[in-house]
Amino acid sequence: MGLNKFEEINSIQIDALREIGSIGTSHAATSLSSLLGSEVRIPLPEVKILEFNKAVEELGGFETISAGIISLLSGQINGMMLALFELEVINLLLDHMMGKTVKDYSELTEIESSAIIEVGNILISTFVNALSNLTGVKITPSVPQIAIDMQGAMITVPMAAYGNQSDYIMLLGGTFLVDNKEIPCKLLLAPDVKSLNYLLYRLGIGE
Amino acid sequence: MEKQTIGIADMKLARTQGTLVTYALGSCIGICLWDPLLKIGALVHIMLPINMEKNRISPFKYADTGIRLTLTKMEQMGAKRSRIVAKIAGGAKMFNVPGNGSLGNIGQRNIASVHQVLRLEGIRLVKEDVGGSAARTLFFDVATGEGTVKIYGNVERKL
Incomplete structure (x- = not known):
């Protein structure tokens, strides 16, 4: 049978997802750490089932400008992963990788954009690999x-x-916390309902 | 002057004066409906083209039920369908995702559905700012029927 809607999820299932998320994001933090040469941690990740407008507000508001990196997931799970980087994060990354910073998103060159995509890609694939292995x-x-x-x-895409x-x-x-400083970098997994059911089933807590 | 914010899958009405605003339309579409004689205006923020939900708890999430219900509410306030005009903005493709899956063309499907529903309801579409790849914030002035579209890094455009 399984869930028909996200809001039908129970607290045991949320806890299990948080645990998976925790492992996925800690792997992603480790990759980011080796890339930046700084200590990167991610406090206990959150699993939230939110109404559309609340979800956008929770993530920092409608009009906040961010670089969003999206990847579609296919295979036994359909969904999307979205990494959101604000300018502060981009500068932190560029500074570590290329020794430069920008004042505005419009100053980003193609090479710098590619570097940002690559960081997003590393975070997303590390997370997905951990999820898949688990x-x-x-x-x-x-x-x-x-x-x-x-x-x-961008958040309305999923x-x-x-x-x-x-x-x-x-x-x-x-x-993420980089050198104990909170950086507005968010990594999101948004599965479709069917995939969420499959994931819960594989974890032995499906209905 | 009063400003009302319209969320995703939401609609608000104003009469005589006031600004209706909806933020960060991506593939979603903001539909401004206006009766110029009575200055009754509405702004709907739809996300998907057609309502196929069983119990239809969110009519404003969809182009078809969203536009129709808004027209009914405007008529209840005295607006005449023959006078109502529409302006729309949104329907962008935020990410250049490869392939032509359902994700890639949601914006285009929304535009097509809004066009069709307006046509079926006999509402004249007077102006639109749709498609492309940029998010839009839409302001709608109920006193003048004028819309303003704000795009990141760009000058504001009149709608």
Whole structure:
């Protein structure tokens, strides 16, 4: 039978997803750490089932400009992963990788954008690999794509894709701490309802 | 002057004066409906083209039920369908995702559905700012029927 809607999920299932998320994001933090040469941690990640408008507000508001890197997941799970980097994070990354910073997103050159996509790609693939190893579910992430725009419009991409039967979306992710400083970098996993059911089933807590 | 914010899958009405605003439309579409005589205006923020939900708890999430319900509410306030005009903005493709899957063309499907529903309801579409790859914030002034579209890094455009 399984869930018909995200909002039907129970607290045991949320805890299990948080645990998976924790392992996925800590792997991603380790990759980021070796890339930056700084200590990167991610406090206990959050699993939230939120109404559309609440989800956008929770993630920092509709009009906040971010670089968003998206990857579509296929295989035994369908979903999307979205990494959101604000300018502060981009500068931290560029400074470590290329020894330069920018004042505005518009100053980003093609090489710098590619570097940002690559960081997003590393975070997303590390997360997906951890998830896949842990559950034995085959997941193939697509080539990531970048957009620099109002983040409200980027967060609605998974909402529109899976919004047909629910006004809620599941977000699994967290905010990174680099050298104990909170950086507004968010990593989100948004599966469709069917894939969420499959994931819960593989974890032995499906219905 | 009063400003009202319209969320995703949401609609608000104003009469005589006031600004209706909806933020960060990506593939979603903001539909401004206006009766110029009575200055009754509405802004709907739809996310998907067609309502196929069983119990239809969110009519404003969809172009078809969203536009129709808004028209009914405007008529209840005295607006005449023959006078109502529409302006729309949104329907962008935020990410250049390869392939032509359902994700890639949600914006285009929304535009097509909004066009069709307006046509079926006999509402004249007077202006639109749709497609492309940029997010839009849409302001709608109920006193003048004028819309403004704000795009990141760009000058504001009149709608």
